[in-house]
Amino acid sequence: MSLPVKNLQILAQIKHYYGFRYLLNPVIHNKILDKLNLQKTYGNFQDTKILDLYPGPAQHAAIFYNRFRPEQYTLMENRTDFFDYLKTEYSNSELQLAEKNPYEWSSYTDLIDNEKQFVPDKQPLTQINNRFLVTANLTNASHEGLVMQWFTCIGNRNWLQRFGRVKMLVWVPTPVAAKLLASPGSNARSKCSVVRETFTETHLIALSNTKECEMFHETEFEQMSPIVFPNTDVWQVRDKGIALLEINPTAHQVDLDNWDYVTKHLLILKKTPLKESLDSLGHGGKDYFNLKITDKNLLEKSPGQLTSVEFIYLSKLFDEWPFKPDIYMDFVDVYQEEGLH
Known part of the structure; x- marks a missing residue:
């Protein structure tokens, strides 16, 4: 049975979005999934577990589940308005709800190690883990530091990356994506882009059409060829954009x-x-x-x-x-x- 996919008009009625922004256009979500070609890594998804962090209204989760039918899809969400909506909408569905704060380290140890509600397979570093995928939304500007913490965890191979090279699909503010993807010699080059380059292969998959698109180097932007969608497909609408990064950890051997x-x-x-x-x-x-x-x-x-x-x-x-x-x-x-x- 397919999960209901609510439109922007309905999902915009959720009172608080807590400073986060979400793409709420099913057509664009499906275009993104086409571009990602996740079947190349995960096959038919029947042995794959998805952990979705800060899913918010979870339109993307319903679309993803309907399309791939993974073995397990868990939503980690504790913001009151979002959790109440998810509980009403999906408590009797195939999506599992974990009322935990994705910001807290203990949320993961409790979910995985103590409660054993979500136990991923650990795989060797010879390939991307083909049974575990993480998706997340960190579009609140105050979570930029958390983005960098997650990249550091990739280098250290701790947190969720203790299960191998775990692919992550993460929505971030467009300026954060530009900072992470800055190439050597660019004005935006900094420690965070060196971390990204050293420990991952990261691709810009999609972003909303705002003036912030100009923050990327023109030639590199064309090479990445991201899907550019109207910013009006994002709720809550602001003049600031959001971008989706596909983050593939590498088998680095760095001291x-x-x-x-x-x-x-x-x-x-x-x-x-x-x-x-x-x-x-x-x-x-x-x-x-x-x-x-x-x-x-x-x-x-x-x-x-x-x-x-x-x-x-x-x-x-x-x-x-x-x-x-x-x-x-x-x-x-x-x-x-x-x-x-």
Whole structure:
């Protein structure tokens, strides 16, 4: 039996949207699912479990379930107006409701480890986990820090990423998507885009048509070829846009402690050439790295121009430095450069 798919006019009657925004056009949702081609990873979905975080009115959940019929689809939602609506609409359906706060770490340990209401398969890092998919909506601007925490969890392979390389489909404000997807050398390049590039393959799948689309580099935007839909398909309507990211974790082999120290120290001086900024890694850093770096052209680059591969290279050199500082006594704010407070 198919789940009812309510339209925007009905769903707009939910009193509070809590500063979040949701695409509420079934036609666009289906176009997005076409573009994602999830069957390539999950086959017929009969063994796949979906965990949906901040689902809100859950129009997308009904569309997804009707189309793929996964083994389990769980909605994690605790905002009163949304949860009351979901309970009325879906309590006797195939969608399962978990009245928990997706912001809290304990929500996941309770759901998975203690209550065992949602227990994903753990898979090796040789492929994307083909039995576990996470979807989420983090379009409230105040949740930008949570977006970065989730990317950090991908690098650390904890939280939901302890089950392998778990694909995530995440709606975020358009400026956050632009910041995450910033390429080396762009003005928007920061720690968060280096994290994204190092630990994931992330694609811009869709976004609403606002002036914020101009925040992406024109050539790169054309290469990503996202679905662009009217902002009037989003509720609650504002002049700010939302974007959908497909996040695929990679099987990285990065030494996280040294990498984190190097990237955050260098990116504070992201416009200063390496030959002048390497002392930020520790006293004598300039002399050591000038001696060790074989490609002297690299020294002319600023940290904001470095690729993820180049950051990893510098991190390995740092690890080999006999006189490197104690990285565990470091108190530099990881978000000092990005301004994510």
